[in-house]
Amino acid sequence: MSRVARTAGLIALAGLGAGGCMTDHGYVMIGGPEKAYYGYLDTPTADGGHTVRVIRPDPDTAMAYWERRAQELCGGKVKRKIIHTAVRPTVLYEHYGGRPGDFNVEGMVYCESEAAPAAEAVVEAPPAAS
Amino acid sequence: MRNLVISALVASSLAACATAPVPNMRPLNAEQAAAMGPTPIVVVEDNNGVAKTWFAQDSSAAGAGYGLIGALVTATMDAIMNSFPARRAGKVSDEIAEVMPVDEINASLAEQFRLQMAAASSGNTIVFSEVNTVQKLTTPQPINDAVEIDADYRLSEDASTLQVTVTISYLNPAIPYVTPYVFEGAPPKSELSGPTYRNTFTYNSRQLPIPVLTPDLRERLIASIHESARDENGAMPVEGTDAFKAMTKELEQAQDDELTKGEIGIFLAREWIKDNGALLRAEIENAHVFIARYTLLDLNRTAVPSLTGQDELVETLPDGRTVRRIGAGTITGSYVSSPAEVVGFTTYGNTMSIARVHQDRMTAIREAARPSRRSR
Numbered sequence: 001m002s003r004v005a006r007t008a009g010l011i012a013l014a015g016l017g018a019g020g021c022m023t024d025h026g027y028v029m030i031g032g033p034e035k036a037y038y039g040y041l042d043t044p045t046a047d048g049g050h051t052v053r054v055i056r057p058d059p060d061t062a063m064a065y066w067e068r069r070a071q072e073l074c075g076g077k078v079k080r081k082i083i084h085t086a087v088r089p090t091v092l093y094e095h096y097g098g099r100p101g102d103f104n105v106e107g108m109v110y111c112e113s114e115a116a117p118a119a120e121a122v123v124e125a126p127p128a129a130s
Numbered sequence: 131m132r133n134l135v136i137s138a139l140v141a142s143s144l145a146a147c148a149t150a151p152v153p154n155m156r157p158l159n160a161e162q163a164a165a166m167g168p169t170p171i172v173v174v175e176d177n178n179g180v181a182k183t184w185f186a187q188d189s190s191a192a193g194a195g196y197g198l199i200g201a202l203v204t205a206t207m208d209a210i211m212n213s214f215p216a217r218r219a220g221k222v223s224d225e226i227a228e229v230m231p232v233d234e235i236n237a238s239l240a241e242q243f244r245l246q247m248a249a250a251s252s253g254n255t256i257v258f259s260e261v262n263t264v265q266k267l268t269t270p271q272p273i274n275d276a277v278e279i280d281a282d283y284r285l286s287e288d289a290s291t292l293q294v295t296v297t298i299s300y301l302n303p304a305i306p307y308v309t310p311y312v313f314e315g316a317p318p319k320s321e322l323s324g325p326t327y328r329n330t331f332t333y334n335s336r337q338l339p340i341p342v343l344t345p346d347l348r349e350r351l352i353a354s355i356h357e358s359a360r361d362e363n364g365a366m367p368v369e370g371t372d373a374f375k376a377m378t379k380e381l382e383q384a385q386d387d388e389l390t391k392g393e394i395g396i397f398l399a400r401e402w403i404k405d406n407g408a409l410l411r412a413e414i415e416n417a418h419v420f421i422a423r424y425t426l427l428d429l430n431r432t433a434v435p436s437l438t439g440q441d442e443l444v445e446t447l448p449d450g451r452t453v454r455r456i457g458a459g460t461i462t463g464s465y466v467s468s469p470a471e472v473v474g475f476t477t478y479g480n481t482m483s484i485a486r487v488h489q490d491r492m493t494a495i496r497e498a499a500r501p502s503r504r505s506r
Contacts, residue, residue, distance in 0.1 A: 045440070046442060051440070082452060082471070084454070085334075085472065086474060086476060088477045089477075090479060100185070108452075
């Protein structure tokens with residue numbers, strides 16, 4: 001391999017490591033075929049619902065994508081939604097300062113055909129102090 | 131040379147993948163729990179109180195390429211940009227400290243563990259035998275054979291949310307930590323020592339609604355900026371000074387149609403402290419109840435967290451608040467209590483402002499400890 005080709009390869013690799021995975025593919029699953037960094041991710045919960053997580057570079061699409069995925073999972077028949085986390089973590093540089101990071105939204109969705117969490121304690125909550 | 135630099139860049143970008151991550155949480159196994167039995171609780175006295183977070187600009191990297199001049203220019207710009215946010219955050223933390231002194235926070239946390247000690251003493255291998263406090267400024271040594279409770283309280287940048295984070299640990303050389311994780315080759319050094327048990331509990335308060343910008347609110351904001359710009363003698367900054375430039379910048383921002391997080395913080399901070407801090411007091415107590423209850427639960431739980439599992443919903447309260455056990459990543463196994471419906475994004479900046487009264491208190495504690503150290 002020539003020196004030029006090797007240098008070009010290294011630059012491409014460095015670019016991939018530094019920012020190649022931050023491309024915005026729109027409404028896609030995180031990971032997925034596009035290896036997307038931005039998008040949604042959902043997993044079933046033990047009590048019959050789904051946890052939906054969205055990472056986006058802007059707040060409006062973050063909330064909109066969360067809602068859209070919740071509706072998709074339930075075929076438009078959402079029984080209950082709990083958005084418990086909406087944060088924009090600070091990304092700290094290694095030796096100095098930081099910058100505001102991406103918008104993270106996370107919550108649970110229960111469809112009309114699925115069990116929703118009871119209003120009282122469910123799984124293994126410890127007794128309350130009196 | 132160029133290839134060397136690029137190679138280093140590549141290596142640094144891939145380095146994070148080389149080290150196997152280990153969960154921060156360290157569960158006890160059955161033998162360790164049995165050996166612990168009734169165990170004292172030691173609440174580490176918090177010294178910062180409720181800190182106000184804000185985002186400090188740091189342009190030093192941008193100026194680094196331009197030598198000394200660049201460094202001086204960016205340092206001056208940062209000083210102007212950060213002057214007002216720093217002063218504003220300091221004012222908020224000062225006002226909060228007036229209604230919620232740190233001693234009251236510490237007493238509340240210890241009290242919740244005492245209540246838990248009385249309420250949940252049956253059916254568990256580990257129970258709390260007594261509750262004490264320790265001041266780490268004067269006794270920084272590790273605490274042996276006691277569950278150590280170390281709390282941190284912070285308001286978000288816009289003061290809409292209070293976050294309480296508590297680290298719980300238990301250290302005892304007679305009951306050493308045994309890593310439950312399997313490694314390819316030797317375990318990392320960090321897994322060979324340290325506390326026998328460790329976990330983190332995070333409480334996120336309800337989120338205060340963000341105020342809507344009205345002409346009246348803008349006028350109050352401008353008045354607040356003028357008020358904050360005054361020096362200790364009540365004088366306004368002189369034209370041409372950095373303080374004047376900082377005030378001008380804030381006034382310009384106040385004239386636009388958007389409220390910055392710092393500006394929102396001015397108004398929401400008042401919600402926390404009105405009625406002698408009733409809302410703040412209620413949220414801190416809720417946080418302490420959650421932490422005391424779940425500490426006991428988790429100490430008696432021997433499940434090993436997974437880096438690739440799923441979050442578990444542990445409890446849903448009548449108001450929709452949830453308690454989840456995180457199921458993935460390095461914070462797996464930790465507990466998070468969150469309000470039901472979060473609609474706005476929360477940020478915690480990169481800097482915390484601690485109330486002047488709490489800074490003075492820390493200085494006094496250190497000063498008081500000095501003679502006794504010398505006399506030993």
